[in-house]
Amino acid sequence: MDIVFxxxxxxxxxxxxxxxxxxxxxxxxxxxxxxxxxxxxxxxGKSTLLQHLNGLLQPTSGTVKIGEETITGSxxxxxxxxxxxxxxxxxxxxxxQLFEETVEKDICFGPLNFGVPEEEAKRKxxxxxxxxxLNEDVLAKSPFDLSGGQMRRVAIAxxxxxxxxxxxxxxxxxxxxxxxxxxxxxxxxxxxxxxQLTTVLVTHSMEDxxxxxxxxxxxxxxxxxxxxxxxxxxRDPERLAAIGLxxxxxxxxxxxxxxxxxxxxxxPCLTIEQTADAIKQLFSKVSVHDQ
Amino acid sequence: MAEPILSxxxxxxxxxxxxxxxxxNVSFQAERGEWLxxxxxxxxGKSTIARLLIGLLRPERGVIRLFGRPLDETTVWDVRRRVGMxxxxxxxxxxxxxxxxxxxxxxxxxxxxxDEMVERIHEAxxxxxxxxxLEHEPHRLSGGQKQRVAIAxxxxxxxDMIIxxxxxxxxxxxxxxxxxxxxRRLNRQRRITVVSITHDLEEAARAxxxxxxNKGEVMAEGTPEHVFRLGGKLERIGxxxxxxxxxxxxxxxxxxxxxxxxxTTEELVEELWTLYSKK
Numbered sequence: 327m328d329i330v331f332x333x334x335x336x337x338x339x340x341x342x343x344x345x346x347x348x349x350x351x352x353x354x355x356x357x358x359x360x361x362x363x364x365x366x367x368x369x370x371g372k373s374t375l376l377q378h379l380n381g382l383l384q385p386t387s388g389t390v391k392i393g394e395e396t397i398t399g400s401x402x403x404x405x406x407x408x409x410x411x412x413x414x415x416x417x418x419x420x421x422x423q424l425f426e427e428t429v430e431k432d433i434c435f436g437p438l439n440f441g442v443p444e445e446e447a448k449r450k451x452x453x454x455x456x457x458x459x460l461n462e463d464v465l466a467k468s469p470f471d472l473s474g475g476q477m478r479r480v481a482i483a484x485x486x487x488x489x490x491x492x493x494x495x496x497x498x499x500x501x502x503x504x505x506x507x508x509x510x511x512x513x514x515x516x517x518x519x520x521x522q523l524t525t526v527l528v529t530h531s532m533e534d535x536x537x538x539x540x541x542x543x544x545x546x547x548x549x550x551x552x553x554x555x556x557x558x559x560x561r562d563p564e565r566l567a568a569i570g571l572x573x574x575x576x577x578x579x580x581x582x583x584x585x586x587x588x589x590x591x592x593x594p595c596l597t598i599e600q601t602a603d604a605i606k607q608l609f610s611k612v613s614v615h616d617q
Numbered sequence: 618m619a620e621p622i623l624s625x626x627x628x629x630x631x632x633x634x635x636x637x638x639x640x641x642n643v644s645f646q647a648e649r650g651e652w653l654x655x656x657x658x659x660x661x662g663k664s665t666i667a668r669l670l671i672g673l674l675r676p677e678r679g680v681i682r683l684f685g686r687p688l689d690e691t692t693v694w695d696v697r698r699r700v701g702m703x704x705x706x707x708x709x710x711x712x713x714x715x716x717x718x719x720x721x722x723x724x725x726x727x728x729x730x731x732d733e734m735v736e737r738i739h740e741a742x743x744x745x746x747x748x749x750x751l752e753h754e755p756h757r758l759s760g761g762q763k764q765r766v767a768i769a770x771x772x773x774x775x776x777d778m779i780i781x782x783x784x785x786x787x788x789x790x791x792x793x794x795x796x797x798x799x800x801r802r803l804n805r806q807r808r809i810t811v812v813s814i815t816h817d818l819e820e821a822a823r824a825x826x827x828x829x830x831n832k833g834e835v836m837a838e839g840t841p842e843h844v845f846r847l848g849g850k851l852e853r854i855g856x857x858x859x860x861x862x863x864x865x866x867x868x869x870x871x872x873x874x875x876x877x878x879x880x881t882t883e884e885l886v887e888e889l890w891t892l893y894s895k896k
Binding site: 367368369473474475500501502503504505506507508530570572575576578579582583586587598599601602603605606608609 | 658660759786790816855856857864873882883889892893
């Protein structure tokens with residue numbers, strides 16, 4: 327299921343004195359099965375953009391094609407339910423949306439609403455808690471007796487319970503400690519491959535964007551500033567700095583080394599491993615010259 | 618060592634109906650004007666310590682001393698007046714409809730005369746560089762701005778100590794820098810003692826000294842340089858080393874003979890350059 331935005335504009339409170347244009351001239355394609363990171367400052371339009379991905383918002387002009395469905399300003403499919411089932415959104419602090427008496431009931435809530443028989447929903451809930459790295463015994467507990475990290479996993483299981491084809495993650499690790507962050511990011515990466523999902527990650531972490539995404543969309547002041555592979559996007563740190571965004575620490579290091587050493591490092595240096603290899607190579611070249 | 622402004626000795630605490638201690642046998646001190654970071658993963662006991670320090674919780678055993686006096690019912694109100702706390706979620710701590718009203722709230726509660734109140738509010742917002750936002754609604758500010766307003770609310774009470782309880786963990790990178798730069802300035806220029814409770818070792822690297830918590834106990838204590846030498850041990854208890862430290866140890870594993878003890882990318886570049894030019 328591809329998602330195609332064509333000349334999308336979104337104005338909040340249109341035709342009122344409080345009208346504010348949050349998006350304009352947005353043209354992007356998110357191809358089926360890719361892992362896409364959306365980066366940009368607070369207020370750049372990231373959140374508005376992601377709410378178009380399952381029809382929570384409709385464009386005030388332009389079109390959004392989600393698979394076979396087309397959403398425009400004046401027309402939206404009568405049945406949004408199938409679409410909502412296909413695109414699961416994990417909002418920021420999803421644990422705030424937990425409400426049921428038990429973890430099992432909370433995870434089953436979505437599937438039951440979509441008409442899944444109770445037995446099947448329960449069976450699925452059991453699978454899902456394991457998938458998100460929790461023990462089966464949490465099913466009987468109140469979600470409010472769990473730690474923050476566990477609550478977040480339960481909320482994520484609730485989104486996965488609808489078996490979406492695409493999963494949209496809005497800052498999924500905000501407020502977690504480093505170990506929790508890493509575990510959650512690794513979990514989504516695993517799910518992306520195992521379930522062959524299309525994954526859209528909204529993040530402030532350039533490291534995460536570099537490490538996990540196939541493609542990065544950079545938002546700036548309501549429109550798409552650039553789209554490309556991490557290598558392409560992080561090739562020019564100065565251009566990103568001009569719109570107040572940074573590059574991963576590894577790319578900063580590469581840039582500093584090139585300046586100080588007066589050399590060009592061919593590697594994109596997107597991970598610590600890549601960067602260590604590139605530096606190692608730089609040092610071994612010197613030794614070769616010496617001999 | 619000068620008279621500590623804060624000392625905790627042999628402190629134990631457990632929550633009601635829990636058999637395990639959230640904090641056990643914890644001792645450390647902070648000097649006036651020092652920036653002390655308390656680091657640990659979620660559940661390590663670090664936030665419990667913050668609550669113990671301002672008397673929101675009471676230790677089962679051990680003594681907490683602030684400003685030279687033991688913390689008890691007779692001193693707790695004085696301590697709360699002199700210690701300001703900034704919490705994790707900036708949205709949960711506003712009461713006023715404008716920045717100005719919000720800062721005035723605590724001053725009113727403390728019976729500060731109106732003229733002095735106005736003066737203190739203006740001084741406080743200047744110190745956090747928010748003077749042009751006095752009429753703004755706190756809820757419409759960015760995360761970093763909200764935390765700076767929260768700090769201004771504390772500064773107006775002229776505190777001797779500020780406790781940051783994960784105060785930057787919900788902010789974007791720019792907001793985090795804004796807040797930490799503000800705290801650093803207040804710490805250096807006004808000699809306000811800072812206790813920052815965090816799981817972010819990049820933040821802790823700015824402190825004068827670090828206390829590492831694990832499973833309710835103090836695992837290590839020392840300068841950032843000293844503590845970061847623990848390397849893998851810190852990663853095993855769920856913390857993430859500063860980038861330059863991680864990068865350095867990966868390079869050493871690859872056979873580049875770097876020394877230990879730098880935390881910034883600039884320092885790492887200099888270190889590599891020294892080695893490179895010796896070749």
